[in-house]
Amino acid sequence: xxxxxxxxxxxxxxxxxxxxxxxxxxxxxxxxxxxxxxxxxxxxxxxxxxxxxxxxxxxxxxxxxxxxxxxxxxxxxxxxxxxxxxxxxxxxxxxxxxxxxxxxxxxxxxxxxx
Amino acid sequence: xxxxxxxxxxxxxxxxxxxxxxxxxxxxxxxxxxxxxxxxxxxxxxxxxxxxxxxxxxxxxxxxxxxxxxxxxxxxxxxxxxxxxxxxxxxxxxxxxxxxxxxxxxxxxxxxxxxx
Numbered sequence: 001x002x003x004x005x006x007x008x009x010x011x012x013x014x015x016x017x018x019x020x021x022x023x024x025x026x027x028x029x030x031x032x033x034x035x036x037x038x039x040x041x042x043x044x045x046x047x048x049x050x051x052x053x054x055x056x057x058x059x060x061x062x063x064x065x066x067x068x069x070x071x072x073x074x075x076x077x078x079x080x081x082x083x084x085x086x087x088x089x090x091x092x093x094x095x096x097x098x099x100x101x102x103x104x105x106x107x108x109x110x111x112x113x114x
Numbered sequence: 115x116x117x118x119x120x121x122x123x124x125x126x127x128x129x130x131x132x133x134x135x136x137x138x139x140x141x142x143x144x145x146x147x148x149x150x151x152x153x154x155x156x157x158x159x160x161x162x163x164x165x166x167x168x169x170x171x172x173x174x175x176x177x178x179x180x181x182x183x184x185x186x187x188x189x190x191x192x193x194x195x196x197x198x199x200x201x202x203x204x205x206x207x208x209x210x211x212x213x214x215x216x217x218x219x220x221x222x223x224x225x226x227x228x229x230x
Contacts, residue, residue: 033218042120042207043158043221088157100211102148102219104158 006089006105014113019076021108023089024069030092030100032065034074037086037107046074046087079112086110117141118210120222127198127229135193135225137208143188144210148219149181152205164191198229 006023013019023032031050035043049056049065049072056063062075076083088107092100117140127133137147146165150158162178164170164185172178180202182194191210195202205226209219 035221040205040224040226042118042223043209045218045220048218100219101160101163102209103160106157109155 006087006108008108009106010109010111012111012113013079015079015081017079019079019083019110019112021074021087021089021110023072023074023105025072025089025091025103025105026070027091027093029067032063032072033090033092033102034061034063034072035088035090035104037088039085043088076110079110081112081114084110084112116218116220118144118208118220118222120206120208120225122225123223124226125228127227129199129229130197132194132196133198133227135195135206135208135227137191137193137210137222139189139210139212139220142210142212144191144212145188146211147185147191148209148211149183149191149193150207150209152207152224154205158207161193195227198227200229203227203229 031048033048034046037043047058047063049063060077065072086107086109089105090102119138121136148163149161151161152158160173161176162170162172162183164183166185166188170183185191205224207224209221211219
């Protein structure tokens with residue numbers, strides 16, 4: 001079943017403003033990851049936050065995780081036109097040893113207006 | 115590092131033919147590769163998981179005889195769409211992971227399949 005539902009589905013802001021996207025999920029997770037996808041392209045891994053972490057930073061990105069609420073947020077500060085893309089959260093459930101199956105949310109289409 | 119390629123990037127085929135898509139990890143050995151399907155403006159749907167040297171594990175609702183997956187080496191997995199129909203038109207994305215890579219998957223650039 002799908003989990004990792006995101007809101008808003010679409011977000012349009014002015015360059016320089018901050019963009020916040022939220023993700024909710026339903027089951028216990030090992031970690032939660034955020035990805036970016038430019039139109040018609042593959043996914044780029046942005047950041048991974050483990051279930052025992054509450055906040056993580058990477059450059060202009062800030063991710064929070066609240067396991068009690070089963071939710072996560074991605075904040076992009078000082079947005080740039082080049083940040084225009086779709087952003088997906090993905091939750092990971094561990095499958096025995098080895099790589100984890102990811103379940104993706106529906107994504108947020110972010111548009112940064114110059 | 116951790117680069118994944120897909121070939122072809124775009125393919126157009128006629129109904130009833132088969133199409134093979136390749137996914138390669140270029141600078142690491144991928145013990146596991148995943149195949150996803152994405153409809154326009156939609157999320158990624160996991161189709162199957164393949165481990166090198168073993169049969170792929172398909173997600174519920176995915177026809178294994180229609181979407182043949184082979185993971186013959188640690189750097190190559192192939193997805194063959196057999197007897198393609200227009201409804202198979204989609205964006206197919208692979209990802210690759212390696213045990214010990216801290217749970218991260220690295221995604222290929224995707225293949226746009228159009229069946230006419």
